[in-house]
Amino acid sequence: MDNSPLTWAPRAGLVAVGWLLAVAAGASAIFIAGSSDRPGAVLLGVATIALAAAALHGTLVRPRLAASTSGLRVRTVGGTRTLAWGEVQLRLVTSRRLGRDVTVLEVESDDLVVLGWLELGTDPRDVHEALVALRAG
Known part of the structure; x- marks a missing residue:
């Protein structure tokens, strides 16, 4: 990183x-x-x-997610995982819960990490946009 x-x-x-x-x-x-x-x-x-x-x-778990030009770092209670961009798939998933749409960011590598607004502190769509731009640039 x-x-x-x-x-x-x-x-x-x-x-x-x-x-x-x-x-x-x-x-x-x-x-x-x-x-x-x-x-x-x-x-x-x-x-x-x-x-x-x-x-x-x-x-x-602060910070929960960190990203740089080399990849991602995901922090959990069990430890921190550093993932290169080549081994990561990013997805936005929107589902209906209790009458409202909820969007989460899925970070998939060997396992799946699901991050919502509470974990990220901001809208997962904004995080996804920033990650895609960082990955491309």
Whole structure:
């Protein structure tokens, strides 16, 4: 990869909100645990774990996707993969979910990585356009 790759990652503000909500849910669970509402405390505990896991993922995988003239670098919780342009296929896939169109960027090599708006921090169509231009140029 060269010294100036284009990068995409979950929005920092969104990750920060996830951490704040996890702390708030955890504090509420601890506060409620002392009362008679045990099911509510358990539900808040589960919400705390889910929010913390999502925020941790958003923190650890920054940047989620980086691209340069030599190829792509995809970051996951399991590690970082560097892929040359010749071993990568890029596709935009649009499907209807819950009454609205959702577009994702598929990066296929030996395995398939599906990146949506949350993972990229921007519209996958814009990322695809930038990647195609970088690959061609």
